[in-house]
Amino acid sequence: MAPGTFVYRGLSRKLVVAFDLGTTFSGVSYSILDPGDTPEVRGVTRFPGHEQVSGGSKIPTIVYYDRDGNVRAVGAEALQSDNIDKAKAEDWQKAEWFKLHIRPKLRGADSKEDESIAKIPPLPSDKSAVEIASDFFRYLFECTKAYIQESHGNGDAVWASVEKDIDFVVSHPNGWGGYQQSQLREALVMAGLVEEWEGKTNGDKRVSFITEGEAGLHFALRHGLPKATMEQGEGIIIVDGGGGTIDISAYRKPKFSDKFEEIVASECHFLGSVFVTMHARQHLDGSLKKSTYHEDLDYIVSCFDKTTKVWFSDDQKPQYIRFGSTRDTDTQHNIRFGQLKLTGETVAQFFQPSIECITECVKRICEDSPHSISHVVLVGGFSASEWLYKQLEQAVKMDKLKLEILRPQSHPNKAVSDGAVSSYLNSIVTARIARFSYGVMRNVEYNTDDPEHRRRIGDLLYRPSGRKLVPDAFEVMLAKGTKVSDETEVSIKMWKEVTDDTKRKLEKVPFTLYCYRGLKRSNKTSTGPKFMDEDSVHFSKLCSVQADLSKLPLEPIPKGNGVEGEFYRVRYSVVLLFNSAELKAHIRWEENGMEERTPASVIFFDDS
Incomplete structure (x- = not known):
């Protein structure tokens, strides 16, 4: 069954909500299922304070707590100037990148990943990663409710018709397993979104999970992947470049089938875009040690993360971090008129561990796959990087791999939540490869x-x-x-x-x-x-x-x-x-x- 042709056969209206809890940005997609109709996958694109961010349909994965442990600001609201001022004045605690504290912490990991993971910010005192995730899920749910009420005709009545029949889909990295799923279930229970018995494994079907790689496949089929691409049984590689992880999967559709199968074991690496920023921080911390601007390190790194990193595409041209006014100058430390100058080669080094990881994985999959691979599809926020795209394209040419690299035209940062809903409506992957x-x-x-x-x-x-x-x-x-x-x-x-x-x-x-x-x-x-x-x-x-x-x-x-x-x-x-x-x-x-x-x-x- 082709994407978009699924007809809901249930007896009553219901709602499915998919949470994409990302390391740096998170999003929500949903679908209202009416009996006899083909459901539409929609994203929540309006959040409180959303004008503060440029994340498209996503908001920052940030929660501020006051000294008593109460939630004070979440998502885009956490970046509003008045909340930032209050956070400093009232000693609020900031929770970010907390998703990475739920990850499997297994021995024998890659040394590059070990080095990066060691730099993950600690959690606020007296707060567990599950508690923070529950507060964030609750916020995403309230935003979804408000969006439906405000965006649909007769929105209050629409919400009233589905609020007692809601299923949840939660996406997670390829490398996460049963224990991480149990933690996410517990967070949904703590958020009050499902009852405790519904949050148990083998319990009610209201909560289900999907890997980010599989969600990316569903999104690619709906946005940008040519329909005839896989008709000959060739494989495709899905690279989901996120904030915390890089998830890589490979699938094929056997001839005369409308279903897909995984053809090699999926991979998950903790080398997402946040680690590019970490490497930049480490470099700037050292280079500005003797500069009066070292006290502005957090802000300079933030400006790099929002602009320089996003637009970087050429290692032969100097790069600039715009962080101050024309009066801000320190020529000994390459700061002139409010801009800090870096060489293109230096910025490229910040990306190098992540890019090497992706290119090596793609090559390995092409070698190990029992079927020929024809396309690599890039999804996720990190995959929007021009530098990443160019380097992968160059690596493919150097190794003479006959691969076409695609990026869906629709917002790639919507891939996981949209794909999760699509999978709930019509799951197309029927075979997977055991990773261990x-x-x-x-x-x-x-x-x-x-x-x-x-x-x-x-x-x-x-x-x-x-x-x-x-x-x-x-x-x-x-x-x-x-x-x-x-x-x-x-x-x-x-x-x-x-x-x-x-x-x-x-x-x-x-x-x-x-x-x-x-x-x-x-x-x-x-x-x-x-x-x-x-x-x-x-x-x-x-x-x-x-x-x-x-x-x-x-x-x-x-x-x-x-x-x-x-x-x-x-x-x-x-x-x-x-x-x-x-x-x-x-x-x-x-x-x-x-x-x-x-x-x-x-x-x-x-x-x-």
Whole structure:
């Protein structure tokens, strides 16, 4: 089904709202769904104080709190002169870039990204990233409500007709997982937008998630990507250049299909546009150390961020940061008539880590993809940079890659929120590639002929049946690089042994799912280490699947090794569905020759 041809088949009017919580700028898109009509994707383009910013349909992701922790100014209003003066006079605390505090903080990250992440501004005292996100979501929602009431004919009546039936879509970077989603759900609950039970994983469908890469694909199909581009089964790369992250994904549409599939694992790098500004700050802090204008560093950096960075396109021409009046001069530090002069080469260096990241990713995807790539589509605010565009174009030519680079004509900073709504209306991606290997730590039967088992003889476990088991063997359920479709389920057979005294433990049986992010293999055909201790630094607990097994049939078995009495064994399978942005789980067993199932709760471990 082509974008724009979806017809809403529901029985009553409803509203879908998509939040794009960005590191530096955030936006909202929405659609009012009327039965029998083709919905229109619309963006909220009017916010309080919006004239203060040039972000198109977005506002700055900023929240000011007073000393008592109360919200005083949000978004564009935080940049109004009177609020800036009050913030200084009344010692308000500023929360910005708080989204990056929700990110996964995993070991083994790229050193360039580690260096950049270390410079993220701290959160205000007594405020968590989730609390700040909840205040910002609440503000975006109120702005959406006001916009609909003011922009639609008979707006108050329109709002009244949908306010009790609203679904939310929240976008997030490609590299975010279940724990980050749980944090965003909690923020929506704290904001009062959904009830607590609706914010739980596997709960109500009012809250859903989409990766920024996938949202970018939906936006590209609606704005600028030629219809015939992918009819031959060729792939496209979506580069979503945001404030905090650069999200890179690749998709193709198989011949004779109207759906898309991911063709390589998506990537997420913390090298978005804010890190260009960070590098500029570091340079200016050093170069102005002995200048009287060093005390104006924050303002000078702000002027660079809003103008010089945005318009930079030529490293052979000098660049200027306009920050003062004609009376502001310090020739020893390249300041004349209120302008600080930088060489084009210097400014280009601020961009270099981000540009290298994008160009290397594009080349790697072209090499690794099983299908030819024909286009690279740039979306997101950072992708509007002329310098980024030129450098990517130059890299493509130098490597003789047959790629056409496109930027949608519509506002690229609307890509994520618009694409999120489009995906809600008509999801077109039906297969994705696993970014890592997922599995479980098993206790395996001790084999005296296996040297790896003998090496771990001091760790053996003993069961009521007399069995000897070697702990922490990694059994892969889903291998890195595996294509997972909407119908794909992965399962693993499990059992639990209990006695009459321990039957009560069946009421809450946890199953821990592990993620392996490393490259080690036990042999050429394996998908990871055979045991956890071979590369423990790259293993992490992803989530706990919790199930009630007390109603499952018990198999009585005599105790072994001459011990009188019997124990009980319950057999079941843990079934996982990785086929969307959210992980889901079930418990499956056989009873009286029939397959039975029950949903299981998924609780994600904190990977921060």
